[in-house]
Amino acid sequence: QVQxxxxxxxxxxxxxxxxxxxxxxxxxxxxxxxxxxxxxxxxQRELVAVFTSGGSTNYADSVxxxxxxxxDSAKNTVYLQMNSLKPEDTAVxxxxxxxxxxxxxxxxxxxxxxxxx
Numbered sequence: 001q002v003q004x005x006x007x008x009x010x011x012x013x014x015x016x017x018x019x020x021x022x023x024x025x026x027x028x029x030x031x032x033x034x035x036x037x038x039x040x041x042x043x044q045r046e047l048v049a050v051f052t053s054g055g056s057t058n059y060a061d062s063v064x065x066x067x068x069x070x071x072d073s074a075k076n077t078v079y080l081q082m083n084s085l086k087p088e089d090t091a092v093x094x095x096x097x098x099x100x101x102x103x104x105x106x107x108x109x110x111x112x113x114x115x116x117x
Contacts, residue, residue, distance in 0.1 A: 002026055002106045004095045009111035012085055016115075020080040022095030022108055028076050029053075031097040031106075035069055036080045038091035038113075048093070049080060063089075085115045 008020035020036065028034055028051075035050025035058075049059045049069040057069055068081040082089065095108035 002097065002104075004097060004106055004108035006093070006095050006108040006111045008080075009093060009113045011114045011116060014085060014087055014115055014117050016085050017081070017083045018085065018113060019082070020093055020095075020111060020113070022078045022080075024076045024078075024097060026076065028071055028073055028078060028097075030099070032100045034071075034078050034097040035095075036078075036093055037096050038089075038093045039110075040088075040091040043091075045094070050096070051078065082113070085113075087115045087117045089113065090115050 003025040005023045008018060012018050032053045033050045036048040037045050038048050039045040047060055048063055049067055051057055051069060051071060066084045071078045092110040092112050094110045097106045
């Protein structure tokens, strides 16, 4: 059973920075994609940033230039560095990993990020 454990999050002022971590219970290379989604109140869950198995990264337009996704394969961990945070970044952030050949989708428990204006 794959587990994704998130850490980080909390309250930050607009313009500030925060880093989220997602530790997987298995090698991050076993996934086709791994990264972060978020869901704000009353809105659908949306992609924030992900790694693909080919090593490329995809970012939502709204976070390009502000957020950076990185990984540490030795720790089976993916990070999301969030800079220049805005109140509209307030959401629950979820770690996600996919194994497309198995049609499996794994989610972390979510961590709240609140950006005050």
